[in-house]
Amino acid sequence: ILNVEQSPQSLHVQEGDSTNFTCSFPSSNFYALHWYRWETAKSPEALFVMTLNGDEKKKGRISATLNTKEGYSYLYIKGSQPEDSATYLCASSDVDSNYQLIWGAGTKLIIKP
Amino acid sequence: KAGVTQTPRYLIKTRGQQVTLSCSPISGHRSVSWYQQTPGQGLQFLFEYFSETQRNKGNFPGRFSGRQFSNSRSEMNVSTLELGDSALYLCASSLAGVGENTEAFFGQGTRLTVV
Numbered sequence: 001i002l003n004v005e006q007s008p009q010s011l012h013v014q015e016g017d018s019t020n021f022t023c024s025f026p027s028s029n030f031y032a033l034h035w036y037r038w039e040t041a042k043s044p045e046a047l048f049v050m051t052l053n054g055d056e057k058k059k060g061r062i063s064a065t066l067n068t069k070e071g072y073s074y075l076y077i078k079g080s081q082p083e084d085s086a087t088y089l090c091a092s093s094d095v096d097s098n099y100q101l102i103w104g105a106g107t108k109l110i111i112k113p
Numbered sequence: 114k115a116g117v118t119q120t121p122r123y124l125i126k127t128r129g130q131q132v133t134l135s136c137s138p139i140s141g142h143r144s145v146s147w148y149q150q151t152p153g154q155g156l157q158f159l160f161e162y163f164s165e166t167q168r169n170k171g172n173f174p175g176r177f178s179g180r181q182f183s184n185s186r187s188e189m190n191v192s193t194l195e196l197g198d199s200a201l202y203l204c205a206s207s208l209a210g211v212g213e214n215t216e217a218f219f220g221q222g223t224r225l226t227v228v
Contacts, residue, residue, distance in 0.1 A: 031212065031213070031214075032212060032213060032214050034216070034217070036217075043117075043203065043219035043220060043221055043222065044156075044203070044205075044217075044219045045219070046216030046217060046218070049214055049215065049216050051214050089155065089156065091212075093212030093213070097169070098168060098169055098212075099168075099169075099210045099211075099212035099213050100158070100161070100168075100169040100212055101146075101158065101211055101212040101217075102158075103155055103156045103157075103158065104155065105154075105155040106155050
């Protein structure tokens, strides 16, 4: 099972600025890409589940894109707010591994007021 | 609707003992997956159960085992505890398999400390 890579590992962003980070995953036999937000002292919470190449999903100020052919997804946050501070996890699955989710190590986002 | 419930929330055990953690999924969810999180590490996948069958298993020693009951509740057992087993253990439930196109809902976790 190949790795899911997330970059950067951590990110400090000024309140009000927009930001984005990357998730790279194995593209062969791809099935689904998941994004989760994990706030300190809480449980991970699903943001998006994406399966189609070129798909773009949006939830409020957060959006994500998916490129299954080259094996990457971007997560964008527009106008960062302090409540966006969290670790953002992505995970991908493929058909060959019986849809097992492989998790990245996460991008820790800190919003500076 | 009620969320994913994990019990107990906190646990302190001694090296060599065994421990059982419980996870009650959201009603109607057939998949329960288990994860270990240690300081500085991401989520490490333990195993997934779907309709009482183990569907996938991560790279953990045989001391880690699990099962799922007919009501979809799942238990995870760790035998012969080691200090390195101290971690937050999370479970997640989903309508379909956890890696498929439905989102997973996580419980609050069980914080296990081995002394």
